[in-house]
Amino acid sequence: MCNLVLGSQSPRRKELLELAGYRFVVRSSEVEEVIEEGMTPEEAVLHLSQVKSESIELLEDEVLLTSDTVVSVDGRILGKPANFSDARSYLQQLSGRTHEVFTGVYLRTNEESCTFFVQTDVTFYDLSDNEIEWYLSTGEIWDKAGAYGIQGKGALFVEKIDGDYYSVVGLPISRVSRELRTFNVSSG
Numbered sequence: 001m002c003n004l005v006l007g008s009q010s011p012r013r014k015e016l017l018e019l020a021g022y023r024f025v026v027r028s029s030e031v032e033e034v035i036e037e038g039m040t041p042e043e044a045v046l047h048l049s050q051v052k053s054e055s056i057e058l059l060e061d062e063v064l065l066t067s068d069t070v071v072s073v074d075g076r077i078l079g080k081p082a083n084f085s086d087a088r089s090y091l092q093q094l095s096g097r098t099h100e101v102f103t104g105v106y107l108r109t110n111e112e113s114c115t116f117f118v119q120t121d122v123t124f125y126d127l128s129d130n131e132i133e134w135y136l137s138t139g140e141i142w143d144k145a146g147a148y149g150i151q152g153k154g155a156l157f158v159e160k161i162d163g164d165y166y167s168v169v170g171l172p173i174s175r176v177s178r179e180l181r182t183f184n185v186s187s188g
């Protein structure tokens with residue numbers, strides 16, 4: 001049996017692991033999340049998950065889980081908005097369209113690693129300017145890829161979703177649990 005370490009500051013990732021019954025400790029470090037020019041969203045989430053992983057030290061019997069989520073529309077990658085103007089632009093780009101949410105996961109011990117990503121397609125209704133301005137005032141836009149939270153008032157924009165809801169929230173928990181078994185980690 002290995003001890004699980006969550007390398008994340010995201011309250012959602014912690015909650016999802018707890019809901020699934022895992023016992024774990026949180027150990028995270030600040031890394032600068034840089035997406036290089038020309039990277040696909042898949043490459044970006046795998047790369048950032050690995051960068052986060054490599055910034056954290058592990059003991060012999062530990063398994064580290066790190067993850068990254070981005071939104072992609074028309075091949076453009078939307079990360080977290082830096083300001084209201086970014087957030088407004090992101091929501092305008094998502095309005096009335098289908099976008100993809102990619103979550104990458106990196107699992108490793110000091111000896112071995114495993115990485116994968118999960119794609120979920122989310123379709124938004126048309127958003128009016130008033131709706132967008134209202135959403136900007138809710139405070140939900142910060143710290144979320146694409147400037148919305150499907151688990152909050154952002155749910156009101158979603159016409160349909162194809163894929164894993166939990167992956168959109170930040171962690172594809174069912175796939176994660178299957179991969180964790182290969183590292184001898186199971187939920188309680």
Ligand SMILES: Cc1cn([C@H]2C[C@H](O)[C@@H](COP(=O)(O)OP(=O)(O)OP(=O)(O)O)O2)c(=O)[nH]c1=O
Nearest residue numbers: 008009010068069144145148149150168169170
């Ligand atoms: C699209 C979407 C994203 N998100 C969140 C999930 C991620 O936490 C966040 C994207 O930022 P990330 O960089 O993936 O994660 P983080 O900075 O929150 O945490 P850490 O790097 O320490 O693990 O956006 C939602 O909560 N709801 C949503 O609907």
